[in-house]
Amino acid sequence: MDFNVFDKEKLKVWLEIVLAVVLVAAVGIAGNKGAFDKKTVNPDKVNAAGNEALEKAADENEAAQQKADPKEDKKDSGDREQIKEEREGQASEEVIAEGQYPIMGKSSVTVDQMVEYFKTSGEAYPSDALSKGGADSIETFCQMYYDEAVAEGVRPEVAFVQTMKETGWLQYGGDSSIEQFNFAGLGTTGGGVAGNSYPDVRTGIRAQIQHLKAYATADSLEQACVDERYEYVTKGCAPYVEWLGQQENPEGYGWATADNYGYSIVDMISNLKKMK
Structure with a gap:
Protein backbone atom coordinates (compact mmCIF):
# COMPACT_ATOMS: atom_id res chain seq x y z
CA MET A 1 0.00 0.00 0.00
CA PHE A 36 -31.86 35.69 1.38
CA ASP A 37 -35.35 36.83 2.38
CA LYS A 38 -37.57 37.97 -0.44
CA LYS A 39 -38.19 41.73 -0.18
CA THR A 40 -41.94 42.11 -0.04
CA VAL A 41 -44.01 45.30 0.45
CA ASN A 42 -46.66 45.34 3.08
CA PRO A 43 -49.73 46.89 1.39
CA ASP A 44 -51.18 47.89 4.74
CA LYS A 45 -48.09 49.96 5.53
CA VAL A 46 -48.17 51.60 2.10
CA ASN A 47 -51.82 52.54 2.44
CA ALA A 48 -51.26 53.85 5.94
CA ALA A 49 -48.37 56.03 4.84
CA GLY A 50 -50.30 57.31 1.84
CA ASN A 51 -53.35 58.13 3.91
CA GLU A 52 -51.21 59.92 6.47
CA ALA A 53 -49.61 62.08 3.76
CA LEU A 54 -52.99 62.92 2.25
CA GLU A 55 -54.42 63.83 5.63
CA LYS A 56 -51.42 66.07 6.36
CA ALA A 57 -51.75 67.79 3.00
CA ALA A 58 -55.47 68.30 3.54
CA ASP A 59 -54.83 69.83 6.96
CA GLU A 60 -52.23 72.18 5.52
CA ASN A 61 -54.55 73.24 2.71
CA GLU A 62 -57.37 73.89 5.13
CA ALA A 63 -55.10 75.98 7.35
CA ALA A 64 -53.89 77.95 4.37
CA GLN A 65 -57.43 78.60 3.18
CA GLN A 66 -58.44 79.86 6.61
CA LYS A 67 -55.58 82.37 6.60
CA ALA A 68 -56.01 83.43 3.00
CA ASP A 69 -58.29 86.21 1.86
CA PRO A 70 -61.07 84.69 -0.30
CA LYS A 71 -60.57 87.59 -2.70
CA GLU A 72 -57.20 86.12 -3.67
CA ASP A 73 -59.04 83.64 -5.86
CA LYS A 74 -59.75 86.45 -8.28
CA LYS A 75 -57.61 86.18 -11.37
CA ASP A 76 -57.99 89.69 -12.67
CA SER A 77 -54.91 91.81 -12.01
CA GLY A 78 -57.10 94.77 -11.17
CA ASP A 79 -58.77 92.78 -8.43
CA ARG A 80 -55.41 91.77 -6.99
CA GLU A 81 -54.26 95.38 -6.99
CA GLN A 82 -57.44 96.43 -5.20
CA ILE A 83 -56.89 93.77 -2.56
CA LYS A 84 -53.33 94.98 -2.04
CA GLU A 85 -54.53 98.55 -1.56
CA GLU A 86 -57.20 97.43 0.89
CA ARG A 87 -54.66 95.55 2.96
CA GLU A 88 -52.26 98.49 2.97
CA GLY A 89 -55.08 100.71 4.15
CA GLN A 90 -56.00 98.24 6.91
CA ALA A 91 -52.40 98.07 8.08
CA SER A 92 -52.19 101.86 8.26
CA GLU A 93 -55.41 102.11 10.24
CA GLU A 94 -54.11 99.50 12.70
CA VAL A 95 -51.04 101.64 13.36
CA ILE A 96 -53.20 104.74 13.88
CA ALA A 97 -55.45 102.82 16.27
CA GLU A 98 -52.39 102.05 18.40
CA GLY A 99 -51.82 105.75 18.91
CA GLN A 100 -49.26 106.54 16.23
CA TYR A 101 -50.18 108.49 13.12
CA PRO A 102 -47.91 107.62 10.14
CA ILE A 103 -46.63 110.44 7.98
CA MET A 104 -46.38 108.15 4.97
CA GLY A 105 -49.24 106.23 3.40
CA LYS A 106 -52.50 106.51 1.54
CA SER A 107 -55.26 108.65 2.95
CA SER A 108 -59.02 108.89 2.71
CA VAL A 109 -58.93 112.67 3.23
CA THR A 110 -60.20 114.68 0.27
CA VAL A 111 -59.45 118.12 -1.11
CA ASP A 112 -62.98 119.20 -0.23
CA GLN A 113 -62.40 118.28 3.41
CA MET A 114 -59.22 120.33 3.46
CA VAL A 115 -61.07 123.30 2.00
CA GLU A 116 -63.90 123.02 4.52
CA TYR A 117 -61.44 122.66 7.38
CA PHE A 118 -59.73 125.92 6.41
CA LYS A 119 -63.09 127.67 6.31
CA THR A 120 -63.80 126.63 9.92
CA SER A 121 -60.95 128.89 11.00
CA GLY A 122 -62.92 131.97 10.02
CA GLU A 123 -59.80 133.44 8.42
CA ALA A 124 -59.81 134.90 4.92
CA TYR A 125 -57.74 133.17 2.29
CA PRO A 126 -54.88 135.55 1.29
CA SER A 127 -55.61 135.40 -2.43
CA ASP A 128 -53.79 138.65 -3.23
CA ALA A 129 -50.45 137.32 -1.98
CA LEU A 130 -50.76 133.67 -2.97
CA SER A 131 -52.22 134.30 -6.41
CA LYS A 132 -48.82 135.72 -7.31
CA GLY A 133 -47.44 132.26 -6.64
CA GLY A 134 -50.08 130.42 -8.63
CA ALA A 135 -52.75 129.69 -5.99
CA ASP A 136 -55.56 132.21 -6.34
CA SER A 137 -58.06 130.29 -4.20
CA ILE A 138 -58.16 127.95 -1.24
CA GLU A 139 -59.42 125.22 -3.58
CA THR A 140 -56.34 125.57 -5.78
CA PHE A 141 -54.09 125.73 -2.74
CA CYS A 142 -55.53 122.53 -1.25
CA GLN A 143 -55.35 120.72 -4.57
CA MET A 144 -51.63 121.54 -4.79
CA TYR A 145 -51.09 120.09 -1.32
CA TYR A 146 -52.98 116.97 -2.21
CA ASP A 147 -51.14 116.38 -5.49
CA GLU A 148 -47.66 117.07 -4.13
CA ALA A 149 -48.21 114.88 -1.07
CA VAL A 150 -49.56 111.93 -3.06
CA ALA A 151 -46.62 112.19 -5.46
CA GLU A 152 -44.20 111.52 -2.57
CA GLY A 153 -46.39 109.07 -0.66
CA VAL A 154 -46.97 111.52 2.20
CA ARG A 155 -50.44 111.81 3.71
CA PRO A 156 -51.92 115.10 2.43
CA GLU A 157 -53.60 115.94 5.72
CA VAL A 158 -50.28 115.83 7.59
CA ALA A 159 -48.61 118.49 5.43
CA PHE A 160 -51.73 120.65 5.09
CA VAL A 161 -52.51 120.74 8.81
CA GLN A 162 -48.88 121.42 9.66
CA THR A 163 -49.08 124.47 7.41
CA MET A 164 -52.20 125.72 9.16
CA LYS A 165 -50.39 125.38 12.48
CA GLU A 166 -47.11 126.94 11.33
CA THR A 167 -48.65 129.93 9.52
CA GLY A 168 -51.66 130.60 11.71
CA TRP A 169 -54.10 129.65 8.97
CA LEU A 170 -51.99 131.43 6.32
CA GLN A 171 -51.99 134.71 8.23
CA TYR A 172 -48.29 134.50 9.14
CA GLY A 173 -46.97 137.09 11.60
CA GLY A 174 -43.76 135.22 12.48
CA ASP A 175 -40.24 135.42 11.12
CA SER A 176 -41.26 134.37 7.60
CA SER A 177 -43.50 136.40 5.34
CA ILE A 178 -46.20 135.06 3.06
CA GLU A 179 -44.29 136.30 0.01
CA GLN A 180 -41.58 133.68 0.68
CA PHE A 181 -44.03 130.83 -0.03
CA ASN A 182 -42.47 129.03 2.92
CA PHE A 183 -45.39 127.25 4.55
CA ALA A 184 -43.70 125.35 7.38
CA GLY A 185 -40.91 127.53 8.70
CA LEU A 186 -38.13 125.80 6.76
CA GLY A 187 -34.82 127.36 7.75
CA THR A 188 -36.26 129.60 10.46
CA THR A 189 -34.35 129.41 13.72
CA GLY A 190 -35.90 132.26 15.65
CA GLY A 191 -34.54 135.69 16.38
CA GLY A 192 -35.86 137.15 13.15
CA VAL A 193 -34.26 134.57 10.82
CA ALA A 194 -36.66 134.49 7.87
CA GLY A 195 -35.75 131.06 6.56
CA ASN A 196 -35.98 129.79 3.01
CA SER A 197 -37.83 131.41 0.11
CA TYR A 198 -39.35 129.74 -2.94
CA PRO A 199 -40.31 131.04 -6.39
CA ASP A 200 -43.96 129.98 -6.20
CA VAL A 201 -46.56 128.26 -4.05
CA ARG A 202 -46.11 124.80 -5.53
CA THR A 203 -42.36 124.81 -4.98
CA GLY A 204 -42.82 125.88 -1.38
CA ILE A 205 -45.35 123.10 -0.82
CA ARG A 206 -43.05 120.56 -2.48
CA ALA A 207 -40.12 121.56 -0.28
CA GLN A 208 -42.19 121.11 2.87
CA ILE A 209 -43.48 117.70 1.79
CA GLN A 210 -39.99 116.52 0.84
CA HIS A 211 -38.76 117.64 4.25
CA LEU A 212 -41.55 115.67 5.92
CA LYS A 213 -40.64 112.62 3.87
CA ALA A 214 -37.03 112.94 4.99
CA TYR A 215 -38.17 112.70 8.60
CA ALA A 216 -40.54 109.83 7.91
CA THR A 217 -38.44 107.45 5.79
CA ALA A 218 -35.12 106.72 4.15
CA ASP A 219 -36.87 106.16 0.81
CA SER A 220 -35.61 108.34 -2.03
CA LEU A 221 -37.63 111.25 -3.38
CA GLU A 222 -39.90 110.78 -6.38
CA GLN A 223 -39.41 114.31 -7.71
CA ALA A 224 -36.38 116.56 -8.05
CA CYS A 225 -35.31 117.85 -4.65
CA VAL A 226 -36.20 121.49 -3.97
CA ASP A 227 -35.73 121.26 -0.20
CA GLU A 228 -32.36 122.86 0.55
CA ARG A 229 -32.36 121.29 4.01
CA TYR A 230 -33.22 117.76 2.91
CA GLU A 231 -29.65 116.48 3.31
CA TYR A 232 -29.45 117.66 6.92
CA VAL A 233 -32.30 115.48 8.16
CA THR A 234 -31.57 112.11 9.80
CA LYS A 235 -33.65 109.99 7.45
CA GLY A 236 -36.49 108.01 9.01
CA CYS A 237 -36.05 109.49 12.49
CA ALA A 238 -39.73 110.43 12.82
CA PRO A 239 -42.06 108.06 10.94
CA TYR A 240 -45.03 109.24 13.00
CA VAL A 241 -46.53 112.71 13.29
CA GLU A 242 -46.26 112.50 17.08
CA TRP A 243 -42.48 112.16 16.78
CA LEU A 244 -42.10 115.45 14.89
CA GLY A 245 -41.84 117.12 18.28
CA GLN A 246 -38.30 116.79 19.64
CA GLN A 247 -39.56 116.39 23.19
CA GLU A 248 -41.69 113.39 22.23
CA ASN A 249 -39.26 111.79 19.77
CA PRO A 250 -37.57 108.69 21.30
CA GLU A 251 -34.19 109.75 19.89
CA GLY A 252 -34.60 113.47 20.48
CA TYR A 253 -34.92 114.33 16.81
CA GLY A 254 -37.85 116.27 15.40
CA TRP A 255 -39.15 119.20 13.41
CA ALA A 256 -39.82 121.56 16.31
CA THR A 257 -38.97 121.96 19.99
CA ALA A 258 -42.44 123.05 21.12
CA ASP A 259 -44.15 120.86 23.68
CA ASN A 260 -46.54 118.31 22.10
CA TYR A 261 -45.86 119.72 18.64
CA GLY A 262 -46.72 116.51 16.80
CA TYR A 263 -49.65 115.63 19.04
CA SER A 264 -51.27 119.00 18.38
CA ILE A 265 -51.08 118.31 14.63
CA VAL A 266 -52.74 114.92 15.15
CA ASP A 267 -55.56 116.62 17.08
CA MET A 268 -56.07 119.04 14.18
CA ILE A 269 -56.11 116.16 11.71
CA SER A 270 -58.83 114.53 13.76
CA ASN A 271 -60.97 117.66 13.37
CA LEU A 272 -60.23 117.85 9.65
CA LYS A 273 -61.48 114.29 9.18
CA LYS A 274 -64.82 115.28 10.65
CA MET A 275 -65.47 117.57 7.70
CA LYS A 276 -68.08 116.35 5.22
Missing part, protein backbone atom coordinates in the same frame (compact mmCIF):
# COMPACT_ATOMS: atom_id res chain seq x y z
CA ASP A 2 1.23 3.48 -0.92
CA PHE A 3 0.89 5.52 2.26
CA ASN A 4 1.68 8.78 0.49
CA VAL A 5 -1.34 8.36 -1.75
CA PHE A 6 -3.47 7.41 1.25
CA ASP A 7 -2.43 10.53 3.16
CA LYS A 8 -3.22 12.79 0.23
CA GLU A 9 -6.64 11.27 -0.21
CA LYS A 10 -7.36 11.56 3.47
CA LEU A 11 -6.27 15.18 3.53
CA LYS A 12 -8.49 15.95 0.55
CA VAL A 13 -11.51 14.45 2.31
CA TRP A 14 -10.90 16.45 5.46
CA LEU A 15 -10.56 19.66 3.52
CA GLU A 16 -13.86 19.04 1.76
CA ILE A 17 -15.55 18.36 5.09
CA VAL A 18 -14.18 21.58 6.59
CA LEU A 19 -15.27 23.62 3.57
CA ALA A 20 -18.73 22.10 3.72
CA VAL A 21 -19.07 22.98 7.39
CA VAL A 22 -17.93 26.55 6.76
CA LEU A 23 -20.38 26.93 3.88
CA VAL A 24 -23.29 25.59 5.93
CA ALA A 25 -22.41 27.95 8.79
CA ALA A 26 -22.26 30.96 6.45
CA VAL A 27 -25.61 30.13 4.91
CA GLY A 28 -27.17 29.77 8.31
CA ILE A 29 -25.89 33.12 9.51
CA ALA A 30 -27.02 34.90 6.36
CA GLY A 31 -30.42 33.31 6.60
CA ASN A 32 -30.86 34.49 10.18
CA LYS A 33 -30.01 38.04 9.13
CA GLY A 34 -32.52 37.95 6.28
CA ALA A 35 -29.92 38.13 3.50
